[in-house]
Amino acid sequence: MSEITTPPRQIGAETRVAVVGLGYVGLPLAVALAAHVEVLGYDISERRVAELQAGEDRTHEVSPERLADSTLAVTHDPARLKDADCFIVTVPTPVDEQKRPNLDALLAAARTVGEQLAPGALVVFESTVWPGVTEDICRPEIEQRSGLTCGVDFHLGYSPERINPGDREHTVERIVKIVAAQDAETAQALATLYGKVTAGGVFIAKDIRTAEAAKVIENAQRDINIAFINEVAQIFHKMELSVHDVLEAANTKWNFLDFKPGLVGGHCIGVDPYYLAHRAVEIGHDPEIILAGRRINDSMGTFFADSIMAQLAGSSGSTGTPGPILVLGLSFKENVPDLRNSQVVDIVARLRVCGYRVQVHDPVADAAEAKRLYDIELKSDLADANAQYICVLGAVAHDAFRAFTTESFAALLAPGGLVADIKGLWRDVAMPAGIRRWTL
Ligand SMILES: NC(=O)c1ccc[n+]([C@@H]2O[C@H](COP(=O)([O-])OP(=O)(O)OC[C@H]3O[C@@H](n4cnc5c(N)ncnc54)[C@H](O)[C@@H]3O)[C@@H](O)[C@H]2O)c1
Missing domain, CATH: 3.40.50.720 (NAD(P)-binding Rossmann-like Domain)
Structure with a gap:
């Protein structure tokens, strides 16, 4: 007997979206979506929710005026998520002291979603991970907590985030958004949802793993490019040449890549390559360039x-x-x-x-x-x-x-x-x- 599938909910003006994790990524997205659909933002941090309720975003990504004008509601109470048609998970994916991926927040968020999930809902992950995390690690967690079956009772998607803190040009409303899902209907629903927010267009990736891979290499590539410039900066320093002078000259070539030397910190570029490297090692590949780049930048x-x-x-x-x-x-x-x-x-x-x-x-x-x-x-x-x-x-x-x-x-x-x-x-x-x- 074939299973009866609950189709993914259609996206319309009455769609209720729950954004789980209201940080650098979640808050701007939640505010942008709230201009088009009903949005409830949930954060595990009571302090963060209280500050947002008081109209303050301490990340400075959303101005007090924008926050005050937004219809976004925020909560610390996960039970309020139960009416959501679509869950978007934007929680941190850091590394631990040994630079190993720490999926604790992601798994906790998956369990929260699982506990509130209703049949037909969409669950989209935005957190940066290695290919396979959404389907192989988050999915079973949601299924176990909800008692629902993925692809039958609820529908899974992934849409990597590309925003760049402090960058007022490449905002969530302007950049191309990649979406991917386990089936074409869900991918289309996500394209409709995210298409409401961005004027940059939506790209439907082949599948969830492809979208996860695209995101993680975007940042790993930046890390490696900066590492190269950091390495030549050290070489030129020994030669008493200024790397800035060298780059000024080299940048006159049409296809020279314009990267600057310096410190690579933050939550993304210095972290995401470890996610890809971790998975590479798990499947028996030594990620030489990725880790060499990390070593140089970390030094x-x-x-x-x-x-x-x-x-x-x-x-x-x-x-x-x-x-x-x-x-x-x-x-x-x-x-x-x-x-x-x-x-x-x-x-x-x-x-x-x-x-x-x-x-x-x-x-x-x-x-x-x-x-x-x-x-x-x-x-x-x-x-x-x-x-x-x-x-x-x-x-x-x-x-x-x-x-x-x-x-x-x-x-x-x-x-x-x-x-x-x-x-x-x-x-x-x-x-x-x-x-x-x-x-x-
Ligand atoms: N910061 C960026 O510029 C950026 C850009 C692209 C992608 N990303 C990726 O997006 C994801 C989120 O990053 P961020 O910078 O927004 O993180 P963040 O630390 O700014 O915000 C995460 C929020 O999630 C909350 N949270 C943690 N665990 C939770 C849980 N179980 N349930 C609900 N809320 C929870 C935290 O309290 C915090 O407010 C990461 O995977 C990151 O790699 C970040």
């Missing part, structure tokens, strides 16, 4: 700290000279508050271990979060600097730091001090007399 904090200490040798705290080092920026990326996997922390830790006093200033990051995650006290302003620093280290290209002038450095640095410009931020700024400059 950049040490490279920068050691290079700067070599410049400071003889004028430093380790030899008893009083001035501290001022590190400008702690978040993983310019103009975003996200501190997760910040590689600046590696620089600070190494300088401290080598005996330097280090202060960190970041006007964008949350001071309480810096303390909680890294035990770093952020210096709140620079008004009392009194030209005391032996080194000003530009670690993150926040707009506030880009605006620095010759006078800014004069106010911060002691005579003979060093500006360590790891981002090449101030290459066009003249340094005050007697102030040295180090850059790649």
Whole structure:
């Protein structure tokens, strides 16, 4: 006897969407969808829900005005998800200390969905994973909790997220959205749903595994490209060539890829390659390039700290000279508050271990979060600097730091001090007399 299938719900104005996980990805998506359909956002964090209910998004991805204007409802109570026609899961997929994928949040979210799922509903995962996680790991979890059968009672899809924190151009409303599902009807329903949100168009991938693979290589490719530039930056540094000058010249070629050297942190580029590598090893392939890229990028904090200490040798705290080092920026990326996997922390830790006093200033990051995650006290302003620093280290290209002038450095640095410009931020700024400059 053949099974009776409950068809996937049709997408229309009355569709009820539940977004599970309201972070950098989930909140902008939930707000964008709420302009077209009924959306309930659920987050496991009571604090996050309370802040959103009070109209505050501490990721700064959605403005208070937009949040206030949105019909999005948010909740901490999973039982309220039970009427959803479509669940969209946008929870974190980090790595643990050994760089192994940690699927705990994803599995917990799958169980939450399973407990609230009704026949005919769609379940879409957006979290970045390796090919197979949605169907082989999340699906059984949902089936077990719901007692429903995938493909018969509910329908599974995957739609990777491409947003880029702090990027106001490539928003969820403008970029091409990949969707994929276990059957054509569900894929079409997802194309209709996401098509309401993005003007960039929807691409229906061949299947869920293909969409998972596409996402994970997008970020692994970026990581490898940056690793290459970081490697040549180190080679050229030994040759006393500036990689910035070299790149300026090389970039005049039509097909040279424009990547910059630097720290690779955050929740995506420095993490996702480990997901692909993990699965590669499981199936008996040694992911050489992927892991070499990770090693190079993960070592950049040490490279920068050691290079700067070599410049400071003889004028430093380790030899008893009083001035501290001022590190400008702690978040993983310019103009975003996200501190997760910040590689600046590696620089600070190494300088401290080598005996330097280090202060960190970041006007964008949350001071309480810096303390909680890294035990770093952020210096709140620079008004009392009194030209005391032996080194000003530009670690993150926040707009506030880009605006620095010759006078800014004069106010911060002691005579003979060093500006360590790891981002090449101030290459066009003249340094005050007697102030040295180090850059790649
Ligand atoms: N941040 C990005 O720019 C970006 C871009 C593309 C893809 N991604 C991927 O999207 C996913 C989400 O990333 P993010 O940056 O939005 O993460 P995030 O940490 O900003 O947000 C995740 C939210 O999910 C909540 N959460 C955790 N476990 C939960 C659970 N079991 N049930 C409900 N809520 C739960 C957290 O409290 C948090 O508010 C990850 O897989 C990430 O790799 C992120």
